[in-house]
Amino acid sequence: MKESLMQFWSDHSQTIITLGYNLLLAVAILIASSLIAKTVRKAIANTRTRLDKTLIPLFSTIASYAVYVIGGVFILDIFGVNTASLIALVGAAGLAIGLALKDTLSNIAAGIMLLIVRPFRADDFIEFGGTQGTVREINLFTTILETTDGLYIASPNNMLWGNNIKNFTRNGKRRMDIIVGISYSDSINEGFAVLKKIAESESRLLAEPAPQVMVASMIDSAVNIQLRVWAKNEDYWSAYWDLNKRVKEAIEVAGLTIPFPQRTLHIVGEQNAQAIQKNARKD
Template sequence: MSAVPEHFTLPYLTEHGTQIALNLLAALLILLVGVWLAARLANIAQRALQRARVDATLIGFLRNLIYGVLVAVLVVMALTKAGIPSAPLVAALGTAGLAIGLALQGSLSNLAWGVLLIVFRPFRVGDYVTVGGVDGTVESISLMHTQLVLPDNREAFVPNAKIGGDAIVNFNRRGTRRFELKVGIGYKDDIGKAMHIVRQLFDADPRILKQPAPGVWTDSLGDSAVNLVLRAYTRYGDVWAAQTDFLRALKERFDAEGISLPFPQRELTVIQGGPLPGGQRPQSP
């Protein structure tokens, strides 16, 4: 009768099976305790970020990122402890990550730009901005898109990648806005008097800032008017009301002071009996 191979004997199988069971138990223990510790560490990091007054959207993202990375490391450790080689597993995870990254290239670009927008804060909720070719007030900033409320109360969801790849104009960041008006007066009107009236109206409106100082200048000599340009600064929330109220007050004051606001007109001179094009003279009736 042939001898039984050593690795098929009962003592060997018993010892080997016990070792496998212990490894599986250790792997399960690593996974359970590790997940609990990962959650605790992620929560500690979240509270630290909150104390540092980091943006709430970024806090949630970083907390989940930390937790996900720790769990992935724990899974690799647990499988290695269970006897599964780690090198093929890491290679498979890398290949899967590359495939997922290529498939979600646009979404990952939005995600990356979302993190950058939250970190560097070129605009905040409540700012009036131009982003991705869209004008509106920022309603919310998420990791994938930025929500705007347009002036006519429509909503726009602009992908963060489009925002990051284009110019960002923030109308509120500096706290003040400048408005500019162009007004034409008649050639026979007194330019100095018109400018004096404009300066009086600037001084009378408390919404117009004294610094930077407002001003009025002669801009050009048009076909039917002397064109003045008016510039003044206000707080960013007052710019529209101040501009429209100032324009109405200027019109009423010019009317009261006899300063005309001419409309475009053209003078036509008719010479009877003059030569026609080509040197011909008109025929008498």
């Protein structure tokens, strides 16, 4: 047995040494690729440039994958693999995998298109398909949102790309409509004067576009008058909540009535009912 091993070593020692050297070199390349990929991801994540926050996760992922691919090519070259033939094989395999994972690839394509067209950026508040949230991240497959009540939403990129996207942040300002009902017996002009005075005294509202007051609708029990004003995004909700409170209080102070829904009932007596039935028979 010992002589057989010695003979095997004598015949194949050079091959074994070369193979062991190549294996050690391959392991070293894998370790180096892993370290370089992590370093590249951290460097991109910590970069202080004008690069949008939504692009950083995607670029860091692509860069790390590229490092691993380059390391894999070096390893294949060490073992003498014909990379040209391998590329053709990978291409054929990639076609089959692409057909099997068409939905996943569509998410990647949609993510790329979202980053090119840029309908939203990091920290924008958006709505699509009934979902609302603040954009935190766009990666290769999903877009990460945070809802107003702190929930985490990971939505496939093709869901966003295939829907209308409403961006509440992009224009920097938003319009708010404050509607209050007054009685039909009240003066509409007095109601307008109350709303205009409130708009003029609120510093968080924009001068342009100018505030507007109008009759929004006339319903069964009230005339709905509306205050239409604009505010910056950061002031929108605080101003909206405060204005609703102030409008209610100011309407009451001005002596105007905010009516409740009401219905008038006409009670018909027995004699009248008989007369109505008699007339109905004649007809």
